[in-house]
Amino acid sequence: MxxxxxxxxxxxxxxxxxxxxxxxxxxxxxxxxxxxxxxxxxxxxxxxxxxxxxxxxxxxxxxxxxxxxxxxxxxxxxxxxxxxxxxxxTDKHYLGDLAARGIPTVESHFIEPGDAPDAFPDFGEFVVKPAVGAGSRDAQRYLRAQRADAIAHVQRLIADQRSALIQPYLREVDTHGETALLFFDGVYSHAIRKGALLRRDEGPTQQLFAPEQISAREPDPAELALAQQVIAALPFGPLTYARVDLLPSRDGPQLLELELTEPSLFLDTTPGSAQRLAxxxxxxxxxx
Ligand SMILES: Nc1ncnc2c1ncn2[C@@H]1O[C@H](COP(=O)(O)OP(=O)(O)O)[C@@H](O)[C@H]1O
Ligand SMILES: [Mg+2]
Structure with a gap:
Protein backbone atom coordinates (compact mmCIF):
# COMPACT_ATOMS: atom_id res chain seq x y z
CA MET A 1 0.00 0.00 0.00
CA THR A 90 8.12 30.80 -0.60
CA ASP A 91 9.44 34.28 -1.43
CA LYS A 92 7.18 36.73 -3.29
CA HIS A 93 10.13 37.89 -5.40
CA TYR A 94 8.76 35.24 -7.80
CA LEU A 95 6.16 37.89 -8.75
CA GLY A 96 8.97 39.73 -10.52
CA ASP A 97 9.84 36.58 -12.51
CA LEU A 98 6.23 36.15 -13.61
CA ALA A 99 5.82 39.83 -14.50
CA ALA A 100 8.97 39.47 -16.62
CA ARG A 101 7.27 36.55 -18.38
CA GLY A 102 4.42 38.85 -19.38
CA ILE A 103 1.91 37.97 -16.64
CA PRO A 104 -0.28 40.93 -15.60
CA THR A 105 0.86 41.20 -11.99
CA VAL A 106 -0.08 43.64 -9.22
CA GLU A 107 2.57 46.39 -9.42
CA SER A 108 5.21 45.28 -6.91
CA HIS A 109 8.13 47.22 -5.40
CA PHE A 110 10.62 45.31 -3.28
CA ILE A 111 12.75 47.00 -0.62
CA GLU A 112 15.69 44.94 0.58
CA PRO A 113 17.62 45.13 3.87
CA GLY A 114 20.11 47.97 3.42
CA ASP A 115 17.89 49.87 0.94
CA ALA A 116 16.25 53.23 1.74
CA PRO A 117 12.88 52.40 3.40
CA ASP A 118 11.07 55.18 1.50
CA ALA A 119 12.11 54.12 -2.01
CA PHE A 120 8.61 53.49 -3.34
CA PRO A 121 6.13 55.56 -5.37
CA ASP A 122 3.68 58.04 -3.91
CA PHE A 123 0.55 55.84 -4.06
CA GLY A 124 -2.83 57.19 -2.89
CA GLU A 125 -3.46 53.94 -1.05
CA PHE A 126 -1.08 51.01 -0.76
CA VAL A 127 -0.10 47.83 1.05
CA VAL A 128 3.12 46.97 2.89
CA LYS A 129 3.81 43.27 3.50
CA PRO A 130 6.80 40.99 3.94
CA ALA A 131 8.16 39.23 0.83
CA VAL A 132 8.16 36.01 2.87
CA GLY A 133 4.81 35.68 4.54
CA ALA A 134 1.35 34.13 4.46
CA GLY A 135 -2.04 34.47 6.07
CA SER A 136 -1.87 38.29 5.80
CA ARG A 137 0.60 38.32 8.70
CA ASP A 138 2.49 41.66 8.91
CA ALA A 139 0.43 43.01 5.99
CA GLN A 140 -1.11 46.47 6.36
CA ARG A 141 -2.99 48.97 4.21
CA TYR A 142 -2.06 52.68 4.25
CA LEU A 143 -3.36 55.97 2.85
CA ARG A 144 -1.00 58.61 1.42
CA ALA A 145 -1.41 60.61 4.67
CA GLN A 146 -0.07 57.58 6.58
CA ARG A 147 3.13 57.29 4.54
CA ALA A 148 5.36 57.93 7.58
CA ASP A 149 3.77 54.97 9.39
CA ALA A 150 4.23 52.84 6.28
CA ILE A 151 7.91 53.78 6.01
CA ALA A 152 8.32 52.83 9.69
CA HIS A 153 6.69 49.46 8.86
CA VAL A 154 9.15 48.91 5.98
CA GLN A 155 11.99 49.94 8.29
CA ARG A 156 10.93 47.36 10.89
CA LEU A 157 10.84 44.61 8.26
CA ILE A 158 14.22 45.39 6.72
CA ALA A 159 15.88 45.94 10.13
CA ASP A 160 14.76 42.37 10.82
CA GLN A 161 16.59 41.28 7.62
CA ARG A 162 13.29 40.72 5.79
CA SER A 163 12.50 42.07 2.32
CA ALA A 164 9.44 44.33 2.13
CA LEU A 165 6.90 44.36 -0.70
CA ILE A 166 4.88 47.49 -1.49
CA GLN A 167 1.89 47.42 -3.85
CA PRO A 168 -0.86 49.89 -4.74
CA TYR A 169 -4.08 48.94 -2.96
CA LEU A 170 -6.45 47.63 -5.66
CA ARG A 171 -9.73 48.89 -4.27
CA GLU A 172 -11.89 46.89 -6.69
CA VAL A 173 -11.25 44.04 -4.23
CA ASP A 174 -13.59 45.76 -1.76
CA THR A 175 -16.60 44.87 -3.92
CA HIS A 176 -15.50 42.03 -6.24
CA GLY A 177 -13.27 40.24 -3.71
CA GLU A 178 -10.21 38.16 -4.56
CA THR A 179 -10.53 35.10 -6.81
CA ALA A 180 -8.49 31.97 -6.10
CA LEU A 181 -8.39 29.30 -8.84
CA LEU A 182 -7.29 25.76 -8.05
CA PHE A 183 -5.44 23.52 -10.50
CA PHE A 184 -4.53 19.86 -9.99
CA ASP A 185 -1.90 18.49 -12.36
CA GLY A 186 -2.24 21.68 -14.39
CA VAL A 187 -5.97 21.14 -14.93
CA TYR A 188 -8.49 23.69 -13.60
CA SER A 189 -10.61 22.25 -10.77
CA HIS A 190 -12.57 25.01 -9.01
CA ALA A 191 -12.48 28.56 -7.71
CA ILE A 192 -13.53 30.60 -4.72
CA ARG A 193 -14.19 34.21 -3.81
CA LYS A 194 -12.36 35.61 -0.81
CA GLY A 195 -13.62 38.86 0.71
CA ALA A 196 -11.16 41.78 1.06
CA LEU A 197 -8.96 41.23 4.11
CA LEU A 198 -7.26 44.54 4.87
CA ARG A 199 -9.26 47.31 6.56
CA ARG A 200 -8.22 50.95 6.70
CA ASP A 201 -6.63 51.89 10.03
CA GLU A 202 -6.27 48.32 11.15
CA GLY A 203 -2.93 46.76 12.08
CA PRO A 204 -1.77 43.31 10.93
CA THR A 205 -3.55 40.21 12.22
CA GLN A 206 -2.17 38.61 15.38
CA GLN A 207 -3.62 35.20 14.50
CA LEU A 208 -2.04 32.36 12.52
CA PHE A 209 -3.99 33.73 9.56
CA ALA A 210 -6.54 36.54 9.19
CA PRO A 211 -10.18 35.36 9.33
CA GLU A 212 -11.44 34.89 5.76
CA GLN A 213 -14.85 35.04 4.06
CA ILE A 214 -14.85 32.27 1.47
CA SER A 215 -17.53 31.18 -1.00
CA ALA A 216 -17.55 29.08 -4.18
CA ARG A 217 -17.26 31.22 -7.32
CA GLU A 218 -17.45 30.72 -11.06
CA PRO A 219 -14.42 32.68 -12.36
CA ASP A 220 -15.15 35.08 -15.19
CA PRO A 221 -13.50 34.22 -18.55
CA ALA A 222 -10.71 36.80 -18.11
CA GLU A 223 -9.84 35.38 -14.67
CA LEU A 224 -9.76 31.80 -15.94
CA ALA A 225 -7.65 32.81 -18.95
CA LEU A 226 -5.12 34.67 -16.78
CA ALA A 227 -4.87 31.79 -14.28
CA GLN A 228 -4.24 29.37 -17.16
CA GLN A 229 -1.61 31.74 -18.55
CA VAL A 230 0.12 31.73 -15.13
CA ILE A 231 0.08 27.92 -14.96
CA ALA A 232 1.49 27.70 -18.49
CA ALA A 233 4.26 30.21 -17.62
CA LEU A 234 5.64 28.17 -14.72
CA PRO A 235 9.21 27.00 -15.18
CA PHE A 236 8.26 23.53 -13.89
CA GLY A 237 6.32 20.55 -15.22
CA PRO A 238 2.64 20.14 -14.24
CA LEU A 239 2.27 20.49 -10.47
CA THR A 240 0.13 18.28 -8.25
CA TYR A 241 -1.57 21.38 -6.88
CA ALA A 242 -1.44 25.09 -7.63
CA ARG A 243 -3.55 28.03 -6.52
CA VAL A 244 -3.63 31.27 -8.49
CA ASP A 245 -4.88 34.29 -6.50
CA LEU A 246 -6.14 37.20 -8.58
CA LEU A 247 -7.27 40.72 -7.71
CA PRO A 248 -9.63 42.75 -9.90
CA SER A 249 -8.43 46.06 -11.31
CA ARG A 250 -9.66 48.67 -13.77
CA ASP A 251 -7.45 46.98 -16.35
CA GLY A 252 -8.79 43.47 -15.69
CA PRO A 253 -7.55 40.77 -13.33
CA GLN A 254 -3.98 40.84 -12.02
CA LEU A 255 -1.89 38.21 -10.27
CA LEU A 256 -1.64 38.85 -6.51
CA GLU A 257 -0.09 35.62 -5.41
CA LEU A 258 0.71 32.13 -6.67
CA GLU A 259 0.43 29.48 -3.99
CA LEU A 260 2.47 26.36 -4.73
CA THR A 261 3.60 25.53 -1.20
CA GLU A 262 0.86 25.12 1.44
CA PRO A 263 -2.32 26.68 0.07
CA SER A 264 -5.76 26.12 1.47
CA LEU A 265 -7.49 24.28 -1.36
CA PHE A 266 -11.07 25.09 -0.32
CA LEU A 267 -12.11 21.49 -1.02
CA ASP A 268 -15.25 21.87 1.10
CA THR A 269 -16.66 24.55 -1.21
CA THR A 270 -16.78 22.30 -4.25
CA PRO A 271 -18.05 18.70 -4.30
CA GLY A 272 -15.70 16.38 -6.19
CA SER A 273 -12.58 18.53 -5.76
CA ALA A 274 -11.01 16.35 -3.04
CA GLN A 275 -11.60 13.31 -5.26
CA ARG A 276 -9.93 15.06 -8.19
CA LEU A 277 -6.81 15.74 -6.12
CA ALA A 278 -6.79 12.19 -4.75
N1 LIG B 1 -2.25 45.17 -3.46
C1 LIG B 1 -3.32 44.81 -2.77
N2 LIG B 1 -4.54 45.38 -3.01
C2 LIG B 1 -5.64 45.00 -2.31
N3 LIG B 1 -5.63 44.08 -1.33
C3 LIG B 1 -4.45 43.48 -1.05
C4 LIG B 1 -3.26 43.80 -1.75
N4 LIG B 1 -2.25 43.05 -1.25
C5 LIG B 1 -2.81 42.29 -0.28
N5 LIG B 1 -4.13 42.55 -0.16
C6 LIG B 1 -5.05 41.91 0.80
O1 LIG B 1 -4.26 41.27 1.80
C7 LIG B 1 -4.43 39.85 1.75
C8 LIG B 1 -3.08 39.16 2.00
O2 LIG B 1 -2.13 39.52 1.01
P1 LIG B 1 -1.39 38.44 0.11
O3 LIG B 1 -0.58 39.16 -0.89
O4 LIG B 1 -2.41 37.45 -0.39
O5 LIG B 1 -0.39 37.76 1.14
P2 LIG B 1 -0.46 36.43 2.03
O6 LIG B 1 -1.78 35.74 1.75
O7 LIG B 1 0.70 35.63 1.54
O8 LIG B 1 -0.31 36.91 3.43
C9 LIG B 1 -5.06 39.57 0.40
O9 LIG B 1 -5.85 38.40 0.48
C10 LIG B 1 -5.87 40.83 0.14
O10 LIG B 1 -7.15 40.79 0.79
MG1 LIG C 1 -2.92 35.52 0.06
Missing amino acids: TSLCLATVAAARALDDDHPSLEAALRDVGFDVHRADWDDATVDWSAFDAVLLRSTWNYFDDLPRFLDWCAHVAATSTLLNPLEVVCWN TVLAARLMSD
Whole structure:
Protein backbone atom coordinates (compact mmCIF):
# COMPACT_ATOMS: atom_id res chain seq x y z
CA MET A 1 0.00 0.00 0.00
CA THR A 2 1.37 3.43 -0.87
CA SER A 3 1.84 5.60 2.20
CA LEU A 4 1.24 9.33 2.05
CA CYS A 5 1.89 11.74 4.92
CA LEU A 6 0.04 15.06 5.08
CA ALA A 7 2.40 17.63 6.61
CA THR A 8 0.87 20.12 9.03
CA VAL A 9 1.87 21.91 12.24
CA ALA A 10 0.31 21.68 15.72
CA ALA A 11 -1.17 25.20 15.66
CA ALA A 12 -2.88 24.56 12.30
CA ARG A 13 -4.34 21.10 12.86
CA ALA A 14 -7.76 22.28 13.98
CA LEU A 15 -7.87 25.07 11.37
CA ASP A 16 -7.19 23.00 8.26
CA ASP A 17 -10.67 22.69 6.74
CA ASP A 18 -9.36 20.66 3.79
CA HIS A 19 -8.07 17.85 5.95
CA PRO A 20 -11.19 15.70 6.63
CA SER A 21 -12.37 15.53 3.01
CA LEU A 22 -8.86 15.09 1.61
CA GLU A 23 -8.00 12.32 4.05
CA ALA A 24 -11.26 10.49 3.21
CA ALA A 25 -10.73 10.86 -0.55
CA LEU A 26 -7.13 9.61 -0.29
CA ARG A 27 -8.26 6.55 1.70
CA ASP A 28 -10.97 5.89 -0.91
CA VAL A 29 -8.38 5.65 -3.69
CA GLY A 30 -6.29 3.29 -1.58
CA PHE A 31 -3.60 5.37 0.17
CA ASP A 32 -2.28 4.55 3.61
CA VAL A 33 -2.76 8.09 4.98
CA HIS A 34 -0.73 9.62 7.84
CA ARG A 35 -0.49 13.12 9.29
CA ALA A 36 2.54 14.69 11.02
CA ASP A 37 3.87 18.09 12.10
CA TRP A 38 6.72 19.26 9.86
CA ASP A 39 8.67 20.54 12.89
CA ASP A 40 8.34 17.29 14.87
CA ALA A 41 11.93 16.00 15.06
CA THR A 42 10.78 12.49 16.08
CA VAL A 43 9.10 11.73 12.73
CA ASP A 44 10.91 9.36 10.33
CA TRP A 45 9.96 10.97 7.00
CA SER A 46 11.73 8.24 5.03
CA ALA A 47 9.01 5.85 6.21
CA PHE A 48 6.51 7.46 3.81
CA ASP A 49 6.38 6.98 0.05
CA ALA A 50 5.44 10.64 -0.25
CA VAL A 51 4.91 13.74 1.89
CA LEU A 52 2.26 16.23 0.79
CA LEU A 53 2.70 19.79 2.08
CA ARG A 54 -0.60 20.91 3.55
CA SER A 55 -1.08 23.14 6.58
CA THR A 56 2.56 23.95 7.45
CA TRP A 57 1.36 27.45 8.12
CA ASN A 58 4.12 28.75 10.39
CA TYR A 59 6.93 28.08 7.90
CA PHE A 60 7.68 31.77 7.32
CA ASP A 61 8.74 32.23 10.96
CA ASP A 62 11.90 30.30 10.09
CA LEU A 63 12.10 29.85 6.32
CA PRO A 64 15.68 28.47 6.26
CA ARG A 65 14.70 25.75 8.73
CA PHE A 66 11.59 24.91 6.73
CA LEU A 67 13.54 24.68 3.48
CA ASP A 68 16.15 22.48 5.20
CA TRP A 69 13.35 20.19 6.28
CA CYS A 70 11.91 20.18 2.73
CA ALA A 71 15.35 19.24 1.39
CA HIS A 72 15.62 16.41 3.93
CA VAL A 73 12.19 15.05 2.96
CA ALA A 74 12.95 15.38 -0.74
CA ALA A 75 16.16 13.41 -0.25
CA THR A 76 14.52 10.52 1.61
CA SER A 77 10.95 10.47 0.26
CA THR A 78 8.92 12.25 -2.44
CA LEU A 79 8.05 15.85 -1.56
CA LEU A 80 5.00 17.42 -3.18
CA ASN A 81 5.18 20.00 -4.55
CA PRO A 82 8.90 19.37 -5.27
CA LEU A 83 11.74 21.13 -3.46
CA GLU A 84 12.71 23.47 -6.31
CA VAL A 85 9.11 24.66 -6.55
CA VAL A 86 8.91 25.34 -2.82
CA CYS A 87 12.26 27.18 -2.80
CA TRP A 88 11.06 29.47 -5.60
CA ASN A 89 7.54 29.97 -4.29
CA THR A 90 8.12 30.80 -0.60
CA ASP A 91 9.44 34.28 -1.43
CA LYS A 92 7.18 36.73 -3.29
CA HIS A 93 10.13 37.89 -5.40
CA TYR A 94 8.76 35.24 -7.80
CA LEU A 95 6.16 37.89 -8.75
CA GLY A 96 8.97 39.73 -10.52
CA ASP A 97 9.84 36.58 -12.51
CA LEU A 98 6.23 36.15 -13.61
CA ALA A 99 5.82 39.83 -14.50
CA ALA A 100 8.97 39.47 -16.62
CA ARG A 101 7.27 36.55 -18.38
CA GLY A 102 4.42 38.85 -19.38
CA ILE A 103 1.91 37.97 -16.64
CA PRO A 104 -0.28 40.93 -15.60
CA THR A 105 0.86 41.20 -11.99
CA VAL A 106 -0.08 43.64 -9.22
CA GLU A 107 2.57 46.39 -9.42
CA SER A 108 5.21 45.28 -6.91
CA HIS A 109 8.13 47.22 -5.40
CA PHE A 110 10.62 45.31 -3.28
CA ILE A 111 12.75 47.00 -0.62
CA GLU A 112 15.69 44.94 0.58
CA PRO A 113 17.62 45.13 3.87
CA GLY A 114 20.11 47.97 3.42
CA ASP A 115 17.89 49.87 0.94
CA ALA A 116 16.25 53.23 1.74
CA PRO A 117 12.88 52.40 3.40
CA ASP A 118 11.07 55.18 1.50
CA ALA A 119 12.11 54.12 -2.01
CA PHE A 120 8.61 53.49 -3.34
CA PRO A 121 6.13 55.56 -5.37
CA ASP A 122 3.68 58.04 -3.91
CA PHE A 123 0.55 55.84 -4.06
CA GLY A 124 -2.83 57.19 -2.89
CA GLU A 125 -3.46 53.94 -1.05
CA PHE A 126 -1.08 51.01 -0.76
CA VAL A 127 -0.10 47.83 1.05
CA VAL A 128 3.12 46.97 2.89
CA LYS A 129 3.81 43.27 3.50
CA PRO A 130 6.80 40.99 3.94
CA ALA A 131 8.16 39.23 0.83
CA VAL A 132 8.16 36.01 2.87
CA GLY A 133 4.81 35.68 4.54
CA ALA A 134 1.35 34.13 4.46
CA GLY A 135 -2.04 34.47 6.07
CA SER A 136 -1.87 38.29 5.80
CA ARG A 137 0.60 38.32 8.70
CA ASP A 138 2.49 41.66 8.91
CA ALA A 139 0.43 43.01 5.99
CA GLN A 140 -1.11 46.47 6.36
CA ARG A 141 -2.99 48.97 4.21
CA TYR A 142 -2.06 52.68 4.25
CA LEU A 143 -3.36 55.97 2.85
CA ARG A 144 -1.00 58.61 1.42
CA ALA A 145 -1.41 60.61 4.67
CA GLN A 146 -0.07 57.58 6.58
CA ARG A 147 3.13 57.29 4.54
CA ALA A 148 5.36 57.93 7.58
CA ASP A 149 3.77 54.97 9.39
CA ALA A 150 4.23 52.84 6.28
CA ILE A 151 7.91 53.78 6.01
CA ALA A 152 8.32 52.83 9.69
CA HIS A 153 6.69 49.46 8.86
CA VAL A 154 9.15 48.91 5.98
CA GLN A 155 11.99 49.94 8.29
CA ARG A 156 10.93 47.36 10.89
CA LEU A 157 10.84 44.61 8.26
CA ILE A 158 14.22 45.39 6.72
CA ALA A 159 15.88 45.94 10.13
CA ASP A 160 14.76 42.37 10.82
CA GLN A 161 16.59 41.28 7.62
CA ARG A 162 13.29 40.72 5.79
CA SER A 163 12.50 42.07 2.32
CA ALA A 164 9.44 44.33 2.13
CA LEU A 165 6.90 44.36 -0.70
CA ILE A 166 4.88 47.49 -1.49
CA GLN A 167 1.89 47.42 -3.85
CA PRO A 168 -0.86 49.89 -4.74
CA TYR A 169 -4.08 48.94 -2.96
CA LEU A 170 -6.45 47.63 -5.66
CA ARG A 171 -9.73 48.89 -4.27
CA GLU A 172 -11.89 46.89 -6.69
CA VAL A 173 -11.25 44.04 -4.23
CA ASP A 174 -13.59 45.76 -1.76
CA THR A 175 -16.60 44.87 -3.92
CA HIS A 176 -15.50 42.03 -6.24
CA GLY A 177 -13.27 40.24 -3.71
CA GLU A 178 -10.21 38.16 -4.56
CA THR A 179 -10.53 35.10 -6.81
CA ALA A 180 -8.49 31.97 -6.10
CA LEU A 181 -8.39 29.30 -8.84
CA LEU A 182 -7.29 25.76 -8.05
CA PHE A 183 -5.44 23.52 -10.50
CA PHE A 184 -4.53 19.86 -9.99
CA ASP A 185 -1.90 18.49 -12.36
CA GLY A 186 -2.24 21.68 -14.39
CA VAL A 187 -5.97 21.14 -14.93
CA TYR A 188 -8.49 23.69 -13.60
CA SER A 189 -10.61 22.25 -10.77
CA HIS A 190 -12.57 25.01 -9.01
CA ALA A 191 -12.48 28.56 -7.71
CA ILE A 192 -13.53 30.60 -4.72
CA ARG A 193 -14.19 34.21 -3.81
CA LYS A 194 -12.36 35.61 -0.81
CA GLY A 195 -13.62 38.86 0.71
CA ALA A 196 -11.16 41.78 1.06
CA LEU A 197 -8.96 41.23 4.11
CA LEU A 198 -7.26 44.54 4.87
CA ARG A 199 -9.26 47.31 6.56
CA ARG A 200 -8.22 50.95 6.70
CA ASP A 201 -6.63 51.89 10.03
CA GLU A 202 -6.27 48.32 11.15
CA GLY A 203 -2.93 46.76 12.08
CA PRO A 204 -1.77 43.31 10.93
CA THR A 205 -3.55 40.21 12.22
CA GLN A 206 -2.17 38.61 15.38
CA GLN A 207 -3.62 35.20 14.50
CA LEU A 208 -2.04 32.36 12.52
CA PHE A 209 -3.99 33.73 9.56
CA ALA A 210 -6.54 36.54 9.19
CA PRO A 211 -10.18 35.36 9.33
CA GLU A 212 -11.44 34.89 5.76
CA GLN A 213 -14.85 35.04 4.06
CA ILE A 214 -14.85 32.27 1.47
CA SER A 215 -17.53 31.18 -1.00
CA ALA A 216 -17.55 29.08 -4.18
CA ARG A 217 -17.26 31.22 -7.32
CA GLU A 218 -17.45 30.72 -11.06
CA PRO A 219 -14.42 32.68 -12.36
CA ASP A 220 -15.15 35.08 -15.19
CA PRO A 221 -13.50 34.22 -18.55
CA ALA A 222 -10.71 36.80 -18.11
CA GLU A 223 -9.84 35.38 -14.67
CA LEU A 224 -9.76 31.80 -15.94
CA ALA A 225 -7.65 32.81 -18.95
CA LEU A 226 -5.12 34.67 -16.78
CA ALA A 227 -4.87 31.79 -14.28
CA GLN A 228 -4.24 29.37 -17.16
CA GLN A 229 -1.61 31.74 -18.55
CA VAL A 230 0.12 31.73 -15.13
CA ILE A 231 0.08 27.92 -14.96
CA ALA A 232 1.49 27.70 -18.49
CA ALA A 233 4.26 30.21 -17.62
CA LEU A 234 5.64 28.17 -14.72
CA PRO A 235 9.21 27.00 -15.18
CA PHE A 236 8.26 23.53 -13.89
CA GLY A 237 6.32 20.55 -15.22
CA PRO A 238 2.64 20.14 -14.24
CA LEU A 239 2.27 20.49 -10.47
CA THR A 240 0.13 18.28 -8.25
CA TYR A 241 -1.57 21.38 -6.88
CA ALA A 242 -1.44 25.09 -7.63
CA ARG A 243 -3.55 28.03 -6.52
CA VAL A 244 -3.63 31.27 -8.49
CA ASP A 245 -4.88 34.29 -6.50
CA LEU A 246 -6.14 37.20 -8.58
CA LEU A 247 -7.27 40.72 -7.71
CA PRO A 248 -9.63 42.75 -9.90
CA SER A 249 -8.43 46.06 -11.31
CA ARG A 250 -9.66 48.67 -13.77
CA ASP A 251 -7.45 46.98 -16.35
CA GLY A 252 -8.79 43.47 -15.69
CA PRO A 253 -7.55 40.77 -13.33
CA GLN A 254 -3.98 40.84 -12.02
CA LEU A 255 -1.89 38.21 -10.27
CA LEU A 256 -1.64 38.85 -6.51
CA GLU A 257 -0.09 35.62 -5.41
CA LEU A 258 0.71 32.13 -6.67
CA GLU A 259 0.43 29.48 -3.99
CA LEU A 260 2.47 26.36 -4.73
CA THR A 261 3.60 25.53 -1.20
CA GLU A 262 0.86 25.12 1.44
CA PRO A 263 -2.32 26.68 0.07
CA SER A 264 -5.76 26.12 1.47
CA LEU A 265 -7.49 24.28 -1.36
CA PHE A 266 -11.07 25.09 -0.32
CA LEU A 267 -12.11 21.49 -1.02
CA ASP A 268 -15.25 21.87 1.10
CA THR A 269 -16.66 24.55 -1.21
CA THR A 270 -16.78 22.30 -4.25
CA PRO A 271 -18.05 18.70 -4.30
CA GLY A 272 -15.70 16.38 -6.19
CA SER A 273 -12.58 18.53 -5.76
CA ALA A 274 -11.01 16.35 -3.04
CA GLN A 275 -11.60 13.31 -5.26
CA ARG A 276 -9.93 15.06 -8.19
CA LEU A 277 -6.81 15.74 -6.12
CA ALA A 278 -6.79 12.19 -4.75
CA THR A 279 -7.00 10.82 -8.29
CA VAL A 280 -4.07 12.99 -9.40
CA LEU A 281 -2.01 11.77 -6.44
CA ALA A 282 -2.89 8.14 -7.12
CA ALA A 283 -1.81 8.49 -10.75
CA ARG A 284 1.50 10.04 -9.67
CA LEU A 285 2.39 7.85 -6.74
CA MET A 286 0.83 4.43 -7.09
CA SER A 287 2.72 1.97 -9.21
CA ASP A 288 0.52 -0.39 -11.19
N1 LIG B 1 -2.25 45.17 -3.46
C1 LIG B 1 -3.32 44.81 -2.77
N2 LIG B 1 -4.54 45.38 -3.01
C2 LIG B 1 -5.64 45.00 -2.31
N3 LIG B 1 -5.63 44.08 -1.33
C3 LIG B 1 -4.45 43.48 -1.05
C4 LIG B 1 -3.26 43.80 -1.75
N4 LIG B 1 -2.25 43.05 -1.25
C5 LIG B 1 -2.81 42.29 -0.28
N5 LIG B 1 -4.13 42.55 -0.16
C6 LIG B 1 -5.05 41.91 0.80
O1 LIG B 1 -4.26 41.27 1.80
C7 LIG B 1 -4.43 39.85 1.75
C8 LIG B 1 -3.08 39.16 2.00
O2 LIG B 1 -2.13 39.52 1.01
P1 LIG B 1 -1.39 38.44 0.11
O3 LIG B 1 -0.58 39.16 -0.89
O4 LIG B 1 -2.41 37.45 -0.39
O5 LIG B 1 -0.39 37.76 1.14
P2 LIG B 1 -0.46 36.43 2.03
O6 LIG B 1 -1.78 35.74 1.75
O7 LIG B 1 0.70 35.63 1.54
O8 LIG B 1 -0.31 36.91 3.43
C9 LIG B 1 -5.06 39.57 0.40
O9 LIG B 1 -5.85 38.40 0.48
C10 LIG B 1 -5.87 40.83 0.14
O10 LIG B 1 -7.15 40.79 0.79
MG1 LIG C 1 -2.92 35.52 0.06
